Amino acid sequence: MRKTFLTSLAVLLASGTAFAQSASDGKVKIGILNDQSGVYADFGGKSSVEAAKMAIEDYGGKVLGVPVELVNADHQNKPDIASNIARQWYDTEQVDAIMDLTTSSVGLAVQALSKDKKKITINTGAATVDLTGKACTPYGFHWAYDTHALAVGTGGAMVKQGGDSWFFLTADYAFGYSLEQQTSDYVKANGGTVLGSVRHPLSSQDFSSFLLQAQSSGAKVIGLANAGLDTANSIKQAAEFGIVQGGQKLAALLFTLAEVHGLGLEAAQGLTLTEGYYWNLDDKSREFGKKFFARTNKMPNMVHAGTYSAVTHYLKAVEKAGSDDADAVAKAMREMPVDDFFGRGGTVAANGRMIHDMYLLQVKKPDESKEPWDYYTVLATIPGKDAYLDPNKAGCELVK
Structure with missing residues (x-):
């Protein structure tokens, strides 16, 4: 019996899924953290929140049989405020992943914190190449564009x-x-x-x-x-x-x-x-653009469209991994292609950069x-x- 137990444990550990094949706390929770009142409020802002809501709804509102929840906050373009919000989300609100992160200094700060907390970040609003360069992490991804x-x-x-x-x-x-x-x-x-x-x-x-x-x-x-x-x-x-x-x-x-x-x-x-996106490029782009306009009274830019794509890819990765464990999800995110109206034929490189036209x-x-x-x-x-x-x-x- 002891030998059988040890063998089973080794298999579980090797697969990286020693935890149950499901969301660890009965839900999957995503945070949109960006500038909602300052110089970049139109660039991402509340419109990125709406894009994330659309992605969750279009995915069916659930993954692995549990609900997908969304929270959002204004970081005011200040890395210390952003880090405090992210820490609270991780420590007390069971947030699994944070996205958008407009402003490069914020993106770098939250990505570094998330490495320590073993949580996923997907930067759709920040621009610096350092996110997938010298400051890269196993859990950090860069989606819509970069410098x-x-x-x-x-x-x-x-x-x-x-x-x-x-x-x-x-x-x-x-x-x-x-x-x-x-x-x-x-x-x-x-x-x-x-x-x-x-x-x-x-x-x-x-x-x-x-x-x-x-x-x-x-x-x-x-x-x-x-x-x-x-x-x-x-x-x-x-x-x-x-x-x-x-x-x-x-x-x-x-x-x-x-x-x-x-x-x-x-x-x-x-x-x-x-x-990285234009709503009037072709039929696929126009379809998303018009759905977004119906909810926001504005057409999306690449940050809004990129946020939708990032949320969708994350949920697909959770499903593929059979878990919301960050290591398993990050592995799945790199393995899967990105083929939607935004990242056509896109791939996720080892450094977390999503490469697309x-x-x-x-x-x-x-x-x-x-x-x-x-x-x-x-x-x-x-x-x-x-x-x-x-x-x-x-x-x-x-x-x-």
Whole structure:
């Protein structure tokens, strides 16, 4: 009997499922943690919460026969607040996974905490490549986009159009640094030069001094290594200084449909940008876009669509693993392909990077738009293998 017991125990341990083949506490609980009141509220915000709800509902509201619950909170773009919320969710509210995590400093902090707690994180709103590079973890995943994909897309397009000298207006935290660095490297690798940069605080209201430095640099392209309302305000104030009229171009390195809508086609027309999803791309994209619009009165951007995809993939992984144990789920997430309206033919690399196609887009002129939210012309599809860093070169210790 003793021998039989030990043999059975060894089999269970080897399979990584020593716990029961079910949710460990009678439910599966997901948290959406993002900016819901600040500079990135439109970028992800409550709309990401709604996208997560849609994914859970479309999955049937249950996995492994137990209910899927959703909680959400506003981290106010502060890593300490985000970490405190995440710790409380894990320690007292039985949250199994946290997603969105808009703001790279927040994403890095919560991913590090989640490693210690053995919990899954899927960053759909944060951008820095460090999430799947030097800061990678066995339980951390990066879904919708990253700074390398933006540099290859928008940066590459501007260089090809003759924009071979750059000056950066950069948000003063991890995301901005990463986006500036990735784009600078790409510009230089393609024969361009970087004439300088200036950093501004998150949620700035006055960009005049920063824009004047960019203007006086004489750079052909002013790279806006910021996002959300910071990018929109940069563009508005650049118009007041006549920067584009003076011959310089603006590169909105992280700009999505939500911000284009807020800025309006008159002001945004002609901007080149990169997203991982566009609602009017094809029938599959339009189907999700219209369902989302019916609930939110707005069309989704890549963060909202990416959150839906991430929640769905997580639930599929729980089902495949037969458990909500983080090790088993993380293994299943890497093994399964991602083939939905967002991550078409997508794969999850060993470092947690979900590799999928990105789209180079140009904002239409007002008279080119045929219907509400018809804002983009698709210039090119960027294959995932070109958009994202080779996992072997990302600096992640998980990649052997």
